[in-house]
Amino acid sequence: MLSAALAIASKDLRLLLSRGTGLVQALLLGLLLIFVFSLSQRVGEVMGPQGAAAIFWLASAFCQVLIFNTLFAIEEANGARFGLLLAPVPVQAVWLGKGIAGFTLLLCAQAVFLPAAIVFLGQTVSPLWHVGLATVLLADVGIVALGALLGALSQGQAARESLLSIVLFPLLVPVLLAGIRVGAAAFADDIPEGVESWLGLVAAFDALFLGAGIVLFPFVYGGEE
Amino acid sequence: MQTNRLSPVMPLVGIVAGLALALCQYMIFVYAPVEQTMGIVQKIFYFHMPLAWWSLISFLTVFVASIAFLRTRNWKWDALSGAAAEVGVLFSGLALITGSIWGRHSWGVWWTWDPRLTTTLVMWFVYAGYLVLRTLDLPRERLGTVSAVVGIVAFLDVPLVFLSARLWRSIHPAVFASKGGGLEAEMKTTVIACIVAFGFLWVALTWLRAAQRRMAARIDVLATETTI
Numbered sequence: 001m002l003s004a005a006l007a008i009a010s011k012d013l014r015l016l017l018s019r020g021t022g023l024v025q026a027l028l029l030g031l032l033l034i035f036v037f038s039l040s041q042r043v044g045e046v047m048g049p050q051g052a053a054a055i056f057w058l059a060s061a062f063c064q065v066l067i068f069n070t071l072f073a074i075e076e077a078n079g080a081r082f083g084l085l086l087a088p089v090p091v092q093a094v095w096l097g098k099g100i101a102g103f104t105l106l107l108c109a110q111a112v113f114l115p116a117a118i119v120f121l122g123q124t125v126s127p128l129w130h131v132g133l134a135t136v137l138l139a140d141v142g143i144v145a146l147g148a149l150l151g152a153l154s155q156g157q158a159a160r161e162s163l164l165s166i167v168l169f170p171l172l173v174p175v176l177l178a179g180i181r182v183g184a185a186a187f188a189d190d191i192p193e194g195v196e197s198w199l200g201l202v203a204a205f206d207a208l209f210l211g212a213g214i215v216l217f218p219f220v221y222g223g224e225e
Numbered sequence: 226m227q228t229n230r231l232s233p234v235m236p237l238v239g240i241v242a243g244l245a246l247a248l249c250q251y252m253i254f255v256y257a258p259v260e261q262t263m264g265i266v267q268k269i270f271y272f273h274m275p276l277a278w279w280s281l282i283s284f285l286t287v288f289v290a291s292i293a294f295l296r297t298r299n300w301k302w303d304a305l306s307g308a309a310a311e312v313g314v315l316f317s318g319l320a321l322i323t324g325s326i327w328g329r330h331s332w333g334v335w336w337t338w339d340p341r342l343t344t345t346l347v348m349w350f351v352y353a354g355y356l357v358l359r360t361l362d363l364p365r366e367r368l369g370t371v372s373a374v375v376g377i378v379a380f381l382d383v384p385l386v387f388l389s390a391r392l393w394r395s396i397h398p399a400v401f402a403s404k405g406g407g408l409e410a411e412m413k414t415t416v417i418a419c420i421v422a423f424g425f426l427w428v429a430l431t432w433l434r435a436a437q438r439r440m441a442a443r444i445d446v447l448a449t450e451t452t453i
Binding site: 146149150153163166167169170171173174177178181193197198201204205208209212216219220222 | 295347348350351353354355357358361367370371373374375377378379381382385386388389390392393
């Protein structure tokens with residue numbers, strides 16, 4: 001299943017990146033969000049680390065919705081979805097493949113958002129930066145597991161991005177809270193409650209939605225128009 | 226062949242709910258004493274807590290009915306999950322409003338990062354989105370499946386939302402957990418009576434909406450057959 005998933009992921013990435021516009025829309029939206037939020041400060045003022053981390057994760061969450069809409073839209077033309085469904089691999093390989101592709105694209109986008117947040121929102125990097133980075137990786141796993149499951153809702157183009165975001169965002173609350181708290185610590189080295197409990201929470205989120213994805217994806221990804 | 230008649234027990238549950246709620250009003254405003262520090266505002270609690278509890282039961286019902294639908298493909302489970310989500314969103318919305326009024330009076334703020342309040346708010350958002358999803362113009366089979374999947378995923382998230390909000394901050398009073406400083410006997414009796422009364426209301430509303438949903442689906446099928 002893993003090789004099939006990797007094949008699907010590499011196909012998606014090649015298709016999206018070769019077009020040149022693959023990640024551009026998501027990147028621009030995220031950057032615009034960061035820039036617009038930077039206007040909430042007066043000139044010369046510096047945003048608090050928690051505010052900056054919240055904006056970073058907000059940009060990531062919006063970006064992720066666009067990424068999964070694009071990833072699942074690839075197969076909508078010419079009935080290509082039936083090709084994937086007819087392939088002699090478990091249908092979960094599609095979920096895993098889309099998840100891997102989404103994870104890669106989200107990380108690329110965050111590699112741009114992070115410096116943008118530091119520059120536009122006037123942040124510094126604290127000695128806890130490596131914990132912040134680990135949290136980004138761990139949180140992204142859960143985010144894409146859920147995104148790849150619910151992204152399939154847009155199959156047939158009946159459900160648009162707006163619907164995916166209102167269903168997805170509240171579900172992401174635990175992982176976003178963890179990302180924001182640890183992110184704030186990575187900017188300012190201040191987290192009285194400790195990072196372990198937050199990391200445990202994100203790991204639980206990952207495990208739960210990786211399991212839910214494997215069990216539930218075959219139900220949402222089917223041959224219906 | 227599905228029966229199209231409503232169960233005769235259903236109106237009965239509604240009547241019992243009405244009578245029980247009337248009795249609760251008496252218990253809340255006459256039987257239970259006025260709380261010393263909070264005064265009359267404390268009476269909100271008798272509405273707030275049953276609403277919050279039964280909204281959680283609603284969401285649990287959506288979860289169980291969604292699993293049952295995916296396993297059996299019986300449309301009665303789909304109707305039940307839709308009905309329970311509607312009642313859950315209504316009840317949790319009211320619980321949020323009453324909780325907010327309570328918070329303003331006792332903590333001086335309309336909103337606070339309390340785990341239970343936050344969990345209720347996030348659940349309200351999730352299930353409001355779920356209800357929007359259910360109105361999509363999709364084939365019935367696909368809509369039922371997609372709704373069931375979201376219904377399951379949404380409930381899996383509840384414990385994590387609660388834990389994350391608790392890590393964030395907590396000042397909610399633990400009513401039944403506290404020893405000694407808890408409620409007076411009359412207050413406790415009133416709360417339990419309210420929980421039971423709202424339970425009857427919950428059953429009556431959910432049952433009625435589920436029956437209406439089944440009938441609407443049946444009318445759709447009949448209309449399609451007639452057109453053909």
